[in-house]
Amino acid sequence: MAKAFSEFRPLDETSLIDYIKSVPSLCSRLHNNLNGLEIKEVGDGNLNFVFIVVGSSGSFVIKQALTYVRSIGEAWPMSKDRAYFEAAALKKHGHLCPGHVPEVYHFDHTMSLIAMRYLKAPHIILRKGLVAGIEYPLLADDMSDYMSKTLFYTSLIYNSTTEHKQGVAEFCGNVEMCRLTEQVVFSDPYKISEYNRWTSPYLDSDAAALREDEALKIEVAELKSLFCERAQALIHGDLHTSSVMVTQESTQVIDSEFAFYGPMGFDVGAFLGNLILAFFAQDGHADEENDREAYKGWILRTIENTWNLFQNKFIALWDQHKDGSGEAYLPAIYNSSEIQQLVQKKFMQDLFHDTLGFGAAKMIRRIVGVAHVEDFEAISDASKRAGCERRALQLAKLLLKERRKFQNIAQVVSAIKQGK
Amino acid sequence: MAKAFSEFRPLDETSLIDYIKSVPSLCSRLHNNLNGLEIKEVGDGNLNFVFIVVGSSGSFVIKQALTYVRSIGEAWPMSKDRAYFEAAALKKHGHLCPGHVPEVYHFDHTMSLIAMRYLKAPHIILRKGLVAGIEYPLLADDMSDYMSKTLFYTSLIYNSTTEHKQGVAEFCGNVEMCRLTEQVVFSDPYKISEYNRWTSPYLDSDAAALREDEALKIEVAELKSLFCERAQALIHGDLHTSSVMVTQESTQVIDSEFAFYGPMGFDVGAFLGNLILAFFAQDGHADEENDREAYKGWILRTIENTWNLFQNKFIALWDQHKDGSGEAYLPAIYNSSEIQQLVQKKFMQDLFHDTLGFGAAKMIRRIVGVAHVEDFEAISDASKRAGCERRALQLAKLLLKERRKFQNIAQVVSAIKQGK
Numbered sequence: 016m017a018k019a020f021s022e023f024r025p026l027d028e029t030s031l032i033d034y035i036k037s038v039p040s041l042c043s044r045l046h047n048n049l050n051g052l053e054i055k056e057v058g059d060g061n062l063n064f065v066f067i068v069v070g071s072s073g074s075f076v077i078k079q080a081l082t083y084v085r086s087i088g089e090a091w092p093m094s095k096d097r098a099y100f101e102a103a104a105l106k107k108h109g110h111l112c113p114g115h116v117p118e119v120y121h122f123d124h125t126m127s128l129i130a131m132r133y134l135k136a137p138h139i140i141l142r143k144g145l146v147a148g149i150e151y152p153l154l155a156d157d158m159s160d161y162m163s164k165t166l167f168y169t170s171l172i173y174n175s176t177t178e179h180k181q182g183v184a185e186f187c188g189n190v191e192m193c194r195l196t197e198q199v200v201f202s203d204p205y206k207i208s209e210y211n212r213w214t215s216p217y218l219d220s221d222a223a224a225l226r227e228d229e230a231l232k233i234e235v236a237e238l239k240s241l242f243c244e245r246a247q248a249l250i251h252g253d254l255h256t257s258s259v260m261v262t263q264e265s266t267q268v269i270d271s272e273f274a275f276y277g278p279m280g281f282d283v284g285a286f287l288g289n290l291i292l293a294f295f296a297q298d299g300h301a302d303e304e305n306d307r308e309a310y311k312g313w314i315l316r317t318i319e320n321t322w323n324l325f326q327n328k329f330i331a332l333w334d335q336h337k338d339g340s341g342e343a344y345l346p347a348i349y350n351s352s353e354i355q356q357l358v359q360k361k362f363m364q365d366l367f368h369d370t371l372g373f374g375a376a377k378m379i380r381r382i383v384g385v386a387h388v389e390d391f392e393a394i395s396d397a398s399k400r401a402g403c404e405r406r407a408l409q410l411a412k413l414l415l416k417e418r419r420k421f422q423n424i425a426q427v428v429s430a431i432k433q434g435k
Numbered sequence: 436m437a438k439a440f441s442e443f444r445p446l447d448e449t450s451l452i453d454y455i456k457s458v459p460s461l462c463s464r465l466h467n468n469l470n471g472l473e474i475k476e477v478g479d480g481n482l483n484f485v486f487i488v489v490g491s492s493g494s495f496v497i498k499q500a501l502t503y504v505r506s507i508g509e510a511w512p513m514s515k516d517r518a519y520f521e522a523a524a525l526k527k528h529g530h531l532c533p534g535h536v537p538e539v540y541h542f543d544h545t546m547s548l549i550a551m552r553y554l555k556a557p558h559i560i561l562r563k564g565l566v567a568g569i570e571y572p573l574l575a576d577d578m579s580d581y582m583s584k585t586l587f588y589t590s591l592i593y594n595s596t597t598e599h600k601q602g603v604a605e606f607c608g609n610v611e612m613c614r615l616t617e618q619v620v621f622s623d624p625y626k627i628s629e630y631n632r633w634t635s636p637y638l639d640s641d642a643a644a645l646r647e648d649e650a651l652k653i654e655v656a657e658l659k660s661l662f663c664e665r666a667q668a669l670i671h672g673d674l675h676t677s678s679v680m681v682t683q684e685s686t687q688v689i690d691s692e693f694a695f696y697g698p699m700g701f702d703v704g705a706f707l708g709n710l711i712l713a714f715f716a717q718d719g720h721a722d723e724e725n726d727r728e729a730y731k732g733w734i735l736r737t738i739e740n741t742w743n744l745f746q747n748k749f750i751a752l753w754d755q756h757k758d759g760s761g762e763a764y765l766p767a768i769y770n771s772s773e774i775q776q777l778v779q780k781k782f783m784q785d786l787f788h789d790t791l792g793f794g795a796a797k798m799i800r801r802i803v804g805v806a807h808v809e810d811f812e813a814i815s816d817a818s819k820r821a822g823c824e825r826r827a828l829q830l831a832k833l834l835l836k837e838r839r840k841f842q843n844i845a846q847v848v849s850a851i852k853q854g855k
Contacts, residue, residue: 171663176614179663180607187604194596197762206767229774236764236778243591243599243763246664342617343663344656347626354649358656 020126023095026079028054031066034077034128040121041130046072062093062272067133074135075120080127080272093191095127097272100189102129104274107249112164115157115266134260134267141259141266145293146300146393148310155317157266158259158286159324166279167332169249171343179276183246186275192252193243193275200380201239205232210385217401221408222383230416238372238415246276254285255377255388256293280369283325288374288411290318291431292381292390295407299394315428322367322424330359368418371427375415382408410434440546443515446499448474451486454497454548460541461550466492482513482692487553494555495540500547500692513611515547517692520609522549524694527669528585535581535686554680554687561679565713566720566813568730575737577686578679578706579744586699587752589669591763599696603666606695612672613663613695620800621659625652630805637821641828642803650836658792658835666696674705675797675808676713700789703745708794708831710738711851712801712810715827719814735848742790742844750779788838791847795835802828830854 020034031054035041042049048071058065058078066077080098102122109116121130144151171179203211205226213222225231251258252273260267294314297307337355338346349355381388382404394400410431414421421427440454451474455461462469468491478485478498486497500518522542529536541550564571591599623631625646633642645651671678672693680687714734717727757775758766769775801808802824814820830851834841841847 171660176617176663177610180610180613184604184607187600187607190597190600193600194762197596202765202768206765206770226768229777232768232774233778233781236769237781240591240667240763243596244666246666247660342614343660345622345626348622348646348652349656350626354652357649358653361653361657 044073044075044120045070048072074133075130076133078129097192098127099124100274101272104271108165111168112161115161115268117267137262138260140257141261142256142389144261146389150313151261155320155324159321159328161268162283162325163328166248167329172333173336173341175340176342183276189275192273199385200376201235204380204384213383214397214401234415238376241278245278247278250277250282254282255289278369280366281373283370284374285377287318288377290314292378292388292407295403296390299399299403319424319428326363371414371418375411378407378411406434464493464495464540465490468492494553495550496553498549517612518547519544520694521692524691531588532581532584535577535688537687557682558680560677561681562676562809564681566809570733571681575740575744579741579748581688582703582745583748586668587749592753593756593761595760596762603696609695612693619805620796621655624800624804633803634817634821634824641825654835658796661698665698667698670697670702674702675709698789700786701793703790704794705797707738708797710734712798712808712827715823716810719819719823739844739848746783791834791838795831798827798831826854
């Protein structure tokens with residue numbers, strides 16, 4: 016049976032059962048009871064098959080990487096090695112933050128396949144909850160937990176250079192995913208590209224203006240260089256609101272196939288930028304029953320709390336481990352609480368500005384680039400949708416160009432409110 | 436015979452002959468005439484044996500990496516894998532700039548040994564020429580050539596992300612050399628360290644002041660992070676004036692065992708910072724016959740010309756290859772000569788400030804750290820030496836803390852003159 020899967024082949028509901036039978040650890044996860052397995056393919060992403068496997072005595076999810084971008088077809092080939100890096104990042108981040116990362120049960124390099132914990136109902140994709148107007152009281156606390164732990168513990172503040180460069184070298188192999196991000200986030204929105212689309216004709220002139228905005232394009236070049244060159248921590252690499260599954264009691268981060276050693280602000284910015292998109296989409300979801308004003312307030316509080324909690328937790332980890340084996344800030348040099356606070360303040364200020372820049376770039380690409388977000392797509396009235404998108408776009412351009420003028424997240428929230 | 440060298444062992448003048456006999460390419464380099472070979476060990480560095488091998492029909496240099504820092508002894512172990520990275524960088528940089536990098540004839544990983552072109556007399560170490568007060572009319576032109584080509588052609592301005600990350604991953608292996616730099620450049624000078632030394636008692640309070648200078652230590656932390664995290668180009672990694680051999684007609688860069696993908700400014704800064712050290716040492720070399728004033732003028736012109744030529748050549752390479760396969764600045768985005776010039780100006784301004792910061796850090800560590808420079812060591816009067824060193828140290832602190840206020844190299848030269 017094992018021989019049948021000695022070469023890569025895409026699985027379907029039928030061959031998946033044969034596959035499971037050939038892997039003892041998966042069988043035992045089902046207590047060897049494979050009768051009446053329910054298998055459902057639910058991949059709504061672009062890059063993978065995702066099978067939910069539920070038996071009478073156990074369950075898991077099987078995610079298999081495909082060799083092309085599913086929504087575009089075989090014209091856009093993708094390395095299936097990304098499954099290796101997704102599994103590696105899930106394991107590493109899961110070790111650092113087990114409460115918010117699903118456990119990996121099994122990884123098969125040949126088949127580009129990961130078996131992991133099935134996040135049962137009522138878990139839904141956070142973005143769908145945001146479109147539906149559902150508040151998640153733990154979200155800011157949980158996501159700040161996830162980001163502070165995964166980023167701090169994979170940085171040089173915590174690790175030796177030797178450990179760090181080992182990780183950097185390994186994840187250099189995930190270069191195809193990095194190149195995809197470079198293209199869709201930092202390049203395509205600022206040039207004519209066959210993949211770009213926007214709410215036309217309403218945003219035609221807005222999209223054209225981006226391509227002519229010299230100040231913006233100069234800042235985008237700097238962010239792109241940071242993304243390509245700065246190995247600051249093992250980042251998730253695609254931390255938008257569809258990479259998070261939630262219930263009222265649980266927050267789980269999935270889909271880390273873009274993981275590599277990059278700038279921390281790319282993760283924090285992705286999450287906050289997508290919350291800002293959710294905010295600007297709310298007017299398009301408002302109706303006579305619900306004007307969404309209260310919900311917009313919750314989103315803004317969540318943005319503010321996420322950053323402030325992240326900052327506090329990151330610094331708390333730093334203080335906790337300041338005499339550890341991290342090599343960036345030796346205690347013999349940063350040897351008083353005064354200078355410790357000064358370097359921490361500078362670090363967080365720089366990270367804050369990176370976060371705003373990357374977050375804004377992620378917003379822009381969701382409005383004029385290849386991949387759009389359900390937040391806006393769910394607004395059926397194109398004119399109304401374009402209005403929401405334009406306000407988000409204006410705010411994103413401001414954040415990207417003027418990010419260094421913002422001192423704290425409260426000022427960003429004020430700017431979002433003014434852009435309403 | 437080959438079997439004798441199947442494991443690492445340090446060579447001496449006798450065993451080296453057996454080694455040469457066992458390597459056909461070395462024998463043929465000598466036209467198989469090994470009678471009357473002259474062999475001289477000339478390593479004045481800390482880390483290696485260097486044998487000059489001269490026969491009647493050919494010559495070469497054999498450099499063998501040792502497993503400890505020679506000046507400190509076996510207490511400071513060093514990976515001999517650095518010979519691999521030195522050979523790899525010599526080959527890569529030699530390919531990009533053959534006029535200023537000696538040719539590699541042979542590399543032996545097991546023996547941590549490189550055979551390369553012997554740079555015959557009158558080639559001397561540039562630093563010795565600077566101490567002797569010798570002008571090198573080609574120096575600025577040649578070094579700007581070397582730095583612009585090696586840095587541009589190994590950056591993302593010229594290369595695809597795929598090529599870049601392959602290089603980054605490979606040179607992550609040279610981590611022990613990176614850690615040595617981190618320690619001696621960015622850490623030891625700012626803390627109590629058994630390896631630190633300075634011209635005592637004259638500079639005791641200057642050294643103590645460095646350890647208490649909060650503004651300085653905050654800037655040093657930022658530079659250290661850039662050094663550890665920013666994979667901008669394949670840099671030489673140790674480009675001081677003892678890594679350059681010169682005659683009136685030739686400029687050759689050697690000793691690239693610290694090479695890795697790091698910030699470009701670390702190379703440019705190392706070279707300019709060591710020229711600034713040479714400037715401040717001149718008053719200590721002045722005597723009744725030669726007040727060294729004319730020579731100081733030549734050093735300042737060389738500093739100014741090196742940066743300006745480097746900047747012009749780097750931008751010329753960028754213009755020449757702007758429609759190539761480099762992925763940092765796509766021509767479809769940076770699509771007019773106006774925006775092309777704007778991004779180039781911003782890039783060079785950032786690189787200039789990195790250069791000043793790293794250059795200053797390299798100056799400081801040569802005055803209060805473990806490894807000093809002959810420029811100052813050759814001044815036998817300790818009081819006079821300390822005076823020269825203090826003026827260099829003051830200028831370095833200014834450059835490091837205020838580097839972003841300098842707009843161009845002429846302003847730096849003015850500051851050097853004022854520090855005289």
